[in-house]
Amino acid sequence: MIKISNKECCCGCSACAQKCPKKCIKMEMDDEGFLYPVVDESICVNCNLCIKVCPIINKRKNRNSLLECYIIQNLNDNERFNSASGGFFSPLAAYIIEQEGVVFGASFNSDMKLVHSYTEEKEEINKYCGSKYIQSDINKTYEEVLSFIKSGRKVVFSGSPCQVEGLYSFLGNNDITNLITIDFICHGVPSPGLFEKYKEFMEKEFGSNLIRYTSRNKRLGYSTKDSFWAYCEFENESRIFADKEHPYVNFMNKAFFAEISSRPSCYKCSFKGKNHKSDFTIYDCWDVDKLHKEMDDNKGTTVLIVNTIKAQEIFEKISRFYKVQQVSFKSLMKFDTASMFYSMIPSPKRGEFFADVKNMSISQLYDKYLDYEPAKPKFFKKAIKKVLQLTGLLVLARKVKYTWRRS
Ligand SMILES: Cc1cc2nc3c(=O)[nH]c(=O)nc-3n(C[C@H](O)[C@H](O)[C@H](O)COP(=O)(O)OP(=O)(O)OC[C@H]3O[C@@H](n4cnc5c(N)ncnc54)[C@H](O)[C@@H]3O)c2cc1C
Ligand code: SF4
Ligand code: SF4
Ligand code: SF4
Structure with missing residues (x-):
């Protein structure tokens, strides 16, 4: 049975828990606020399916991807504004729903927990758009995907590279013709338990329940300097953007980029490299001005890598919803693609930080670990x-x- 002796070797995809025929694996939160599998040994029958399905234990075989590359911008201004970059997700999701399909992604539930879920309604697509810098709980979505594709429905599944690989591993030899996957170039995922603490802190500060949180927004424009400002909305209609007066609003982002709050497996990620298993891979096109100057309108651009022939066929059908320029993989490699190939290096203070999380408030943690101006290059x-x-x-x-x- 699965035993986690080294936390760097579990990305929390929960494929093991969903695969277990006895349902004796529960995903439980550890001291740092990340989910790990815990086995009820009294029910376990030692079939070892949990080990066979784990995408970290069973390293993927290298595959040759198609690697057609584009930079894209959603032509619908609203959809693009609500997305992290160029807004790739919505038109693809709408296209699949029009064909009676189902769409999976990460969104906040009514308790403001980031969870994976699905929708069959176009009106709900928006909740999945935008990058949330927190690890999402994958829930039972692999089982749901399997049930939909078995019944002949088309499915789009969007998630981190390890969540997508966990899904493929879970699906095994099932027919995946109807499945389309999207992943992203992944820096890492911060602790959901830490976000819970942040939420409680913000609710106390603003005297009301948090009902909306975005990790980044385009209010000031689209650049690494302007986009990484969090936004909170409360039940009593208070709204707050992170700024100099309210620095704590940006606590989660600052902790993320200080490399102090991500999952241990992210610092030794098994899912790096250019050949992703997903059909589509997306990431931020910060260098649009150098790739295609005429597309640089400061509203967000996505790099889209098409990894499979299936994806290329679908992209041809939906490309009319985007402004598109094809680019070469080589030209993309001239710019910052570090998180495509390398895991980030954890802060030496990460252990001390999480030890303090138990006893210190968000403002105390911020003042001790995050109250600094990033050095100018x-x-x-x-x-x-x-x-x-x-x-x-x-x-x-x-x-x-x-x-x-x-x-
Ligand atoms: C945790 C995280 C780390 C990232 N790291 C990098 C990086 O290092 N470099 C880089 O260039 N780009 C990174 N990205 C990707 C980038 O932020 C944008 O998602 C990408 O540019 C696509 O933007 P878009 O507007 O086309 O996507 P959108 O149309 O906004 O779609 C975003 C999709 O991402 C999914 N998603 C959002 N948050 C999560 C989450 N926490 N877990 C799983 N799925 C999620 C949504 O379900 C949605 O389908 C990261 C994204 C996330 C969520
Ligand atoms: S060995 Fe089999 S029964 Fe035991 S936890 Fe793993 S999958 Fe479940
Ligand atoms: S990586 Fe996924 S499958 Fe492997 S032990 Fe962790 S949760 Fe289970
Ligand atoms: S960095 Fe790697 S392990 Fe961490 S969430 Fe991304 S893909 Fe998963």
Whole structure:
């Protein structure tokens, strides 16, 4: 049976819990607020299906992806504004629902917990849009996907690379012709337990229940400097954007980028590399000005990598909903794609931080660990990066840097 002795080796996909024929695996929150499988040994029959389904224990075989690359912008301004980048998800979801299909993604439930769920209604697609920098609870969605595809329905499933690989592993040899998957280039996922603590803190500060949270928004524009500001909405109609006056609103984002709050498996991620198992892979196109200057309108652009022939056929059917430019994989590699290939390096203070989470408030944690201005890149450093970019040596330089930092 599955036993988690090293937390870096469990991404929390819950494939084991959903596969167990005895339903004796529960996903339980640990001290850091992440879900891990716990087996009720009194019911377990030692069939080891949980081990056979685990996408980390059973390393994927390398596969050759199609790798057609595009940069895209959703032509519907509202949909694009509500999305993290160029708004890839909504038109594909709507297209599948029009064909009596079902759409799965991550959204907040009525208790403001980030969970995976599905919808068959176009009106509900919006709740899945936008990046939430928290790990979502995958729930029973793999079992639901299986039941839908078995009944002949088309399904779109969107999630992190490990959630998508967990799904494929769970589905095994089932016919997946009707399944379309989307994943993203993944930096990591912060603790849902930490978000619960943040939610309680914010509700106390604003005297009302939190009813909406976005990790990022385009109020100030679309750039790494302007987009990573959280937004909260409360039952009493208070609304608050993170800013200098309300720095704690941005607690989750700051902790995320300080590499202090992500899941241990994210710092040793088994799902890196260019050949994703999903049909589509999406990520932020921060360098649209250098790739296609005429598309740089500061409203968000997505890099879309089409990994399979099935995905290419679907993209041809929905491409009229986007402004599209095809680009080469090589041209994308000139820009920052570190999280495509390398796990982030955890902060040396991560352990101390989570020990303090038990006893300190969000504001105390913020003041102790996160109240700093990020250092501005020095002129010399910027110039070296530019030269490496122009000479095509940036990818190699990054490889050397990450290998060296990890050793
Ligand atoms: C946790 C996380 C880390 C990321 N790291 C990077 C990175 O390092 N570099 C980079 O370029 N891009 C990263 N991205 C992707 C980026 O933020 C955008 O999602 C991407 O650019 C696509 O934008 P879009 O507007 O086309 O997507 P949208 O149309 O807004 O669709 C977003 C999709 O992501 C799904 N989703 C949102 N949050 C989660 C979640 N927590 N777990 C699982 N699924 C979720 C939604 O269900 C939806 O289908 C990350 C996204 C997430 C959620
Ligand atoms: S060995 Fe079989 S019964 Fe036991 S926990 Fe794993 S899947 Fe369940
Ligand atoms: S990675 Fe997924 S399948 Fe493997 S032990 Fe963790 S939750 Fe279970
Ligand atoms: S970084 Fe890797 S382990 Fe972490 S959520 Fe992303 S894909 Fe999963």
